[in-house]
Amino acid sequence: MAINRKSSFREDSIGGLIRRCAERVIPAHLHGSLIWISGTDSDHGKRSWHYANLSYQGSRGAALDLAAPKTEQGRRAMQAAARELLKYGRFLVELIHSTRFSDDNGFYIKEGKPVPAGFYDEPGAHLTHIHIAMTEAQCHAMLRALGEKPPAPAPGGSGGLPGFSTTWPLPRGHYFGLLSGPAESHGGNTPDERAWVKEIQKQLIRAGFVPGVTDPDGGWADGVFEKATADAVTRFQKAHLPGTKFFGQVWADDFAELFRL
Ligand SMILES: [Zn+2]
Known part of the structure; x- marks a missing residue:
């Protein structure tokens, strides 16, 4: 099962990786209630991970917004999805989601660490959707943590170094x-x-x-x-x-x- 995308939704390759990460950890029974509403499309203010032009720790990132219908069921689906994403907060550069429910304190991550609601001036804009930003490196690290095999190196990439063997040269324990x-x-x-x-x-x-x-x-x-x-x-x-x-x-x-x- 996969989560549907709004017709105006656009993403770059990193957005595709973020979607893969999220859909791996959000339980399939919630997928039908959720929808990807925005990636690189739309206006996200002056500076935003959505424009896929920011980097963290040397790796470029992107951001996606995940929403649900404005019903009790939709809001609960977003809350449940945010709960799962929060567990992988160490792989996220940003997670922002607020609810009006009394059984959570909101879901806020900055650069892999939990932050209070005030950090993002929430509850505010993110009552209606979950904002997820990740770098390419974080996506690969998270997919590895989830047991996915690393992707094959891109042709012509820096995979091999001429005249240099990348076989581990040291004995065990060194x-x-x-x-x-x-x-x-x-x-x-x-x-x-x-x-x-x-x-x-x-x-x-x-x-x-x-x-x-x-x-x-x-x-x-x-x-x-x-x-x-x-x-x-x-x-x-x-x-x-x-x-x-x-x-x-x-x-x-x-x-x-x-x-x-
Ligand atoms: Zn967003």
């Missing part, structure tokens, strides 16, 4: 991390290690996780894993592997994900 870390932390002590760290740094630049740095060969990637590299790794993990236990460290799963980008 990782790429701070040079000052324990023996298991490989941060550039040997020429071999420095070559690996350098490739990780270059990929972090290419993927947009090093603010202010755009040229992978511009010198920032020096093969030495220090705090700035750990911070970039953390930004990447928050966008792509938000459930990770070891922020700032590159383990085999982080490595595979980073070089899949």
